[in-house]
Amino acid sequence: xxxxxxxxxxxxxxxxxxxxxxxxxxxxxxxxxxxxxxxxxxxxxxxxxxxxxxxxxxxxxxxxxxxxxxxxxxxxxxxxxxxxxxxxxxxxxxxxxxxxxxxxxxxxxxxxxxxxxxxxxxxxxxxxxxxxxxxxxxxxxxxxxxxxxxxxxxxxxxxxxxxxxxxxxxxxxxxxxxxxxxxxxxxxxxxxxxxxxxxxxxxxxxxxxxxxx
Ligand code: DHB
Ligand code: MG
Numbered sequence: 001x002x003x004x005x006x007x008x009x010x011x012x013x014x015x016x017x018x019x020x021x022x023x024x025x026x027x028x029x030x031x032x033x034x035x036x037x038x039x040x041x042x043x044x045x046x047x048x049x050x051x052x053x054x055x056x057x058x059x060x061x062x063x064x065x066x067x068x069x070x071x072x073x074x075x076x077x078x079x080x081x082x083x084x085x086x087x088x089x090x091x092x093x094x095x096x097x098x099x100x101x102x103x104x105x106x107x108x109x110x111x112x113x114x115x116x117x118x119x120x121x122x123x124x125x126x127x128x129x130x131x132x133x134x135x136x137x138x139x140x141x142x143x144x145x146x147x148x149x150x151x152x153x154x155x156x157x158x159x160x161x162x163x164x165x166x167x168x169x170x171x172x173x174x175x176x177x178x179x180x181x182x183x184x185x186x187x188x189x190x191x192x193x194x195x196x197x198x199x200x201x202x203x204x205x206x207x208x209x210x211x212x213x
Pocket of ligand 1: 031131
């Protein structure tokens with residue numbers, strides 16, 4: 001079904017195809033967003049007039065390039081990657097994409113990047129949280145500190161095949177997502193929803209937050 005929708009709706013995309021191919025050849029985890037999901041993130045960026053993006057969890061740079069290339073010329077995207085070898089592959093993919101001038105890859109724990117940006121008083125228009133799920137709630141909390149009215153935060157992988165329903169789960173990722181949901185319940189002044197997804201990456205979902213202006 002993904003292939004059919006991609007063929008029907010998405011233009012040929014040699015840039016993202018190459019990033020996917022290199023990432024697979026280099027043995028990176030197959031956790032990048034799908035082409036259809038990447039197109040959705042790009043759509044969100046254009047709908048919101050986003051100029052500044054923070055991505056948590058770069059992997060091979062697939063989503064970073066998909067988002068950065070639809071930014072206006074003065075738009076910027078910061079992305080984080082904790083694994084140095086993965087970051088090397090990502091930087092090379094980013095450079096090859098032709099959008100490297102808009103993308104800043106920070107190698108290290110996401111929390112350090114958050115701390116630095118919070119200390120600097122930065123704000124972002126869109127934050128895409130797609131790193132380890134153990135710290136999903138902490139990343140949302142930090143993203144809110146970097147938000148202003150209208151900021152959109154997207155959190156990937158909040159369904160995980162329905163595994164998130166298991167309140168007794170000992171899986172640290174499931175626990176992390178449930179912590180994010182419990183935290184979300186306490187938020188005021190934030191529009192929120194989640195969409196469940198099926199497709200090439202199985203059954204999962206994304207949560208969406210928008211700070212009310
Ligand atoms: C996993 C992580 C992801 O970001 C994703 O989109 C799918 C799976 C994982 O860690 O299993
Ligand atoms: Mg993900």
